[in-house]
Amino acid sequence: MSRDVDPWLLLPDPVRRLPADLVFIICFVIATCVVVLVPGLNDTPIRAVLGLPFVLFPPGYAFIAALFPEAGGFEESDRQGDASETDGRFSRFNEGIDGLERVALSFGTSIAIVPLIGLVLNFTPWGIRLVPVLLSISGFTLLMTVIAAVRRWNLPEDERFSVPYKQWSGDARSELFEPDTRADAALNVVLVVSVVLASASVGYAVLVPNQGESFSEFYLLTENDDGELVADGYPTNFTQGERKPVIVGIENHEHERTNYSAVVLLQNVTTRNNSTVVNDEQQLQRFQTTLGQNETWRTTHNITATMTGTRLRLIYLLYKGDVPRNPTADNAYRELHLWVNVTANGSSPAQVTAAPTR
Incomplete structure (x- = not known):
């Protein structure tokens, strides 16, 4: 029993x-x-x-x-x-x-x-x-x-x-x-x-603890010989037609879900009286993503240099929301740029293109 x-x-x-x-x-x-x-x-x-x-x-x-x-x-x-x-x-x-x-x-x-x-x-x-x-x-x-x-x-x-x-x-x-x-x-x-x-x-x-400062991280990285991502060793010298990768990253610390837009511009600039004047400009690429708090987004750009010149400015502009009609470094939320030199290799027209690999 x-x-x-x-x-x-x-x-x-x-x-x-x-x-x-x-x-x-x-x-x-x-x-x-x-x-x-x-x-x-x-x-x-x-x-x-x-x-x-x-x-x-x-x-x-x-x-x-x-x-x-x-x-x-x-x-x-x-x-x-x-x-x-x-x-x-x-x-x-x-x-x-x-x-x-x-x-x-x-x-x-x-x-x-x-x-x-x-x-x-x-x-x-x-x-x-x-x-x-x-x-x-x-x-x-x-x-x-x-x-x-x-x-x-x-x-x-x-x-x-x-x-x-x-x-x-x-x-x-x-x-x-x-x-x-x-x-x-x-x-x-x-x-x-x-x-x-x-x-x-x-x-x-x-x-309701203090959330601290609201900000977004916008950065460029490269891969070193050990396969690690580092903020160093950026490609600056190209031969016409040569492809080199650059990794672009965004991290959201705005304490809310945020829509981001980024645009890549190639500019021929001159410096006068401590100010930069854009003589010519080409829009190369746009990106869009939406990130939650503490989320990260990265994409790899294979930059193909087909425009010759010295001190060409490859600039990345980040915006919260949509890209304005006339994007500039002054109206961007965050800005990154590289100075690149491209030597001629044949008679191809001068241009630089960037295509994302997801």
């Missing part, structure tokens, strides 16, 4: 012995990490719903739980001892803190701990960015949770802190809505306003 086995009993003993409040903190941290890191979920309102409480309460609660594993306040006991007697029962004072103090300190220490973690990250290679901040806060909270659990296990069962949910609710209602004096009422108002303002400022700073 088979018996049903309780799945809870299959878990390791330390897991089954974890206090309910610490289990909640662990689950909340894991849920927040999943929502923030999993594509699709991180674009939903769930991210803000979990993210704001995540930075305001769990770090401080876990820290306070590690510092004060014992129950706080006065506790009644039926045991005879050295405590004072009241109606046949006895009371003794623990060194811990009561529920409302624990909650208030959890908010306060969270507001102090999170900026300190950010300050430390600022001096690391990772910097103050979403993922490093999330993982650092999560690691700190989980470490404090483990310490808190171990410290509670080392106490006698009747001295361990446990969450008195109903008592907390009643005490909070009494403290906030039934103050003993006007001074207490004023302090309650100040406390609520302070928590709201601190919640809004800290939550905004962490959940």
